[in-house]
Amino acid sequence: MNAASQPASLRTRLGCTLVVALVAGAVDALDVRLEYHHRGPDLALFLESATLWLVFALGALPVSVIGDAVLRRRTKDERFDSAARVGARHLAWTALPVVAHSRLDNFTGIGGDTSALRTFAPWIELGLALLTLLALTWLLGRLLQSWRPRTTLLASSCVALGLGGTTALRLEDDEPSPGVAGDTRPNILLLVWDTTRAQSLSPFGYDRETTPHLAELTTSATRFTSTRSVSCYTLSSHLSMLTGAYPSHHGARMTRQRFSQSETPTIVRQFREAGYRTGAFVGTDVLRAQSGIGFAFERYDDQVDPWVTYTSGWAFVHDLQSLAAARIPQLASNGLPHWFQDFQRPASDVLRHALEWIESDDPRPWLCFINLYDAHWPYLPEPSALNKWVRPYDGPVDGYAARGDRVVASRHKLDERDGLHLSDLYDAELWDLDAIVDQFLGRLDLGRTAVLMTSDHGEAFGEGGRHEHADILECQVHVPLVLRPAGGVQMGIREEPASGVDVAPTLLALAGLKPAKPMDGFNLLEPFDPVRRVLVEDRDHPNPRHVKLALYDGTWKVVRFGLGSNERWALHDVAADPNEAQDVSAAFPDVFARLKTELLEFRARWGADDEADSRVGPIGNLDALKTLGYTDSE
Ligand SMILES: [Zn+2]
Structure with a gap:
């Protein structure tokens, strides 16, 4: 035929x-x-x-x-x-x-x-x-x-x-180390409340009692009241917590994930080799294991959305839909042109999975890293919390902030009243989160479990004309840090400058371990250099003009905007001017010159790393970042 x-x-x-x-x-x-x-x-x-x-x-x-x-x-x-x-x-x-x-x-x-x-x-x-x-x-x-x-x-x-x-099929990871019966070393909990600024928590000076359970926890713990996140971005900041290294040192950026375990290992492998079981439970797609952050965790629970949304087929549909939604407003809703995709999941879900893992039958002590994403944009508290904390407001802004449909349609520019309303909604979310976390902690044996609670960055509600966390203003990088060793010890308030890089050495010390390699951070259980310099790096941009770097010396903060020929510098006194409205470099030329030099020397430790690279990293899925507001517009 x-x-x-x-x-x-x-x-x-x-x-x-x-x-x-x-x-x-x-x-x-x-x-x-x-x-x-x-x-x-x-x-x-x-x-x-x-x-x-x-x-x-x-x-x-x-x-x-x-x-x-x-x-x-x-x-x-x-x-x-x-x-x-x-x-x-x-x-x-x-x-x-x-x-x-x-x-x-x-x-x-x-x-x-x-x-x-x-x-x-x-x-x-x-x-x-x-x-x-x-x-x-x-x-x-x-x-x-x-x-x-x-x-x-x-x-x-x-x-x-x-x-x-x-x-x-189950794809097996490395064999877990066997447990030893009678191992009495403490369990270690790293609890990160994503997007939680210190100034909105009463244990850190806020006048609204939105987090009573956290306040209660601090009565048997130490509060570090001058803690800065290393970055305003979730991934770089969490990697610094787990490596004890600044972003320029560990190398990972959101725009170019190239985190290398061989050069700056996380502490997880060390815990694992010391006989700890290691688990992570995260509320956001930004912390997917593919970035390198999942390395050496026996369990890395990062599934936020239905499986199919991780396929190449879905990525194509998603971008088609985004293109369509940009032209036909009816297809978008509050800046979310996404079908079935959230890129985040609630604390109740994350903590339920974590608790199942913690309560499983395994005699080994555990290291558990938890990220709770609830306080992040959009600000959508439960109705009961909303009634309790949100004051009367009749403007166009809702929990979707500047991306809300009504704001976009009316081309409304957010003012001070809108900022206060958003801050109220955020307070109500923290109230919800505080209660959920308290229920979770109530299920743990805190006599045997050390807790380190902190955040990866803060949030702005109109301070300095900014919203959310794409900058490094004080409200965006001043974060809480609460340290409660197993059994609880009241050590009060410590005002020395702490940083996200201190988390790794402190967690090791809580388990009686020492860093395998020198770290940028200090063990917070011990006294440390009270005049140390603290670095903040916002490097997560393909465009070098958008990079921001800051060095703190007490209340002095020197800031470098942009890299190379476009760079610009400023000096602020954050005690007198927390919104960084005044550049006082001309009034204090000696301080300014000294801190400029120190910032350059500080970063020179890790070699020149100021090049830009427009290529996106290997995991490639930037939908989550776009959705969550990590935009790189002028
Ligand atoms: Zn974050």
């Missing part, structure tokens, strides 16, 4: 569509499963992915028919319409937009920065990917062309189901 004499039947094409969906869905799901190997097995990932790809394959069906009609006129190959070749070409048409999108997406930055697409690199990468796809299509069609249609479809389906079925 001459197969070229008539086009493939509709039945064959529909069969191919189904097989293409299964094959592409399986490959995409397997890719996700391998990337997120620390997560538990879940067959739903394959089913969701295959369903999504079925939609793509159906969409590609007309293109495939028309494409074949055009190509058939130019070919003399009599096997052109064999099921294998029809299927291979259909697979190529289906995968084409997703492959193209995933290549180019590696070069688009935070806030829709597409400037890197004006260089050659992304287009060379795209061309190579398309050539590979073309070669695979040709090879697949040639390999299977002698098979009967039914055999081809059946065999391909079996391979796809087999591949997809691997999502139900």
Whole structure:
């Protein structure tokens, strides 16, 4: 029979569509499963992915028919319409937009920065990917062309189901160290309330009693009242807590994840080798294990959204939807053009998972790192907390702040009253969080568990004309730090300048361990240099003009804006001027000159690291960052 004499039947094409969906869905799901190997097995990932790809394959069906009609006129190959070749070409048409999108997406930055697409690199990468796809299509069609249609479809389906079925397998990590019965070393809890500024907590001077349970905890703990986060960004800040190293030292940025365990290891491996079990439970996608932060945790619980949203197929849908929502406002809601995707999950969920892990039957002491994302934008407290803490307000601003629909529609510029309203909503969220955390701590044996509570950065509600946390103003980097050794010891208030880099050496000391390598931070259990300098680095920008660096000497703060030829400097006295409205460098030239030199020398320890790089890091998913407001606009 001459197969070229008539086009493939509709039945064959529909069969191919189904097989293409299964094959592409399986490959995409397997890719996700391998990337997120620390997560538990879940067959739903394959089913969701295959369903999504079925939609793509159906969409590609007309293109495939028309494409074949055009190509058939130019070919003399009599096997052109064999099921294998029809299927291979259909697979190529289906995968084409997703492959193209995933290549180019590696070069688009935070806030829709597409400037890197004006260089050659992304287009060379795209061309190579398309050539590979073309070669695979040709090879697949040639390999299977002698098979009967039914055999081809059946065999391909079996391979796809087999591949997809691997999502139900458990991928084992390293063997955990065995426990020793009677091990009485303390458990260690690192509890990070994301986006919690010190000035909004009564134990740190706030006049509203929004966190009574935290206040109660501090009666058997030490409060460090002059603590600065190392950064205003979540990932860099958490990595500093776990490495004891400043961002310029550990190297990771949100825009270019390249955290290297070999140069600046986190303390987790050390805990693990010392016989601790290690678990992490995070409330945000920003702290996904792929950034390198999950290294050496026996359990890293970072799944925030449904599995399918982690596939390349979904990333394509998401960006299409974002593009559409930017043009058709009805498709967006309060700055969230996302279907089924939150990029964050509530503390109740995070703590439930953590508690299950803590209470599991394992004799080893544990190190548990918890990130609670509830206080982060948007500010959406429970109704009871809202009634208790939010004062009457009749403006257009709601918990979505400047990104709220009413604010955007009316082009309203946020004023002082709006800032106060947002701060009220934030207070109410902290009230909710405080109660949930108290229930959780009530389930722990605090006689045997040391707690270090802190935050990764603060938040602004109009101070200095800023909102959220894309800057390094005092309200954005002055964070709480509460240290309660097992059993609790009242040590009162300590005013020495503390930093996020002190968390790692302190956690080690609580477990009787010493840093394997020298760290930038100090052990807070011991007295330390009260005149130490503290560094804050906001390096998470592809554009070097947006980088901000600060060095603290007591209440003096020298700030460097931008790198290279665009740099600008300022000096502030944060005690007299916490919103940093006045640059007093001209009034105090000696202090200014000294701190400028010190800041440069401080950072020179880690070599020149001021280059910019527009390429996004290997995990590539910047949707979460865009959603959460990490924009890089002028
Ligand atoms: Zn954060």
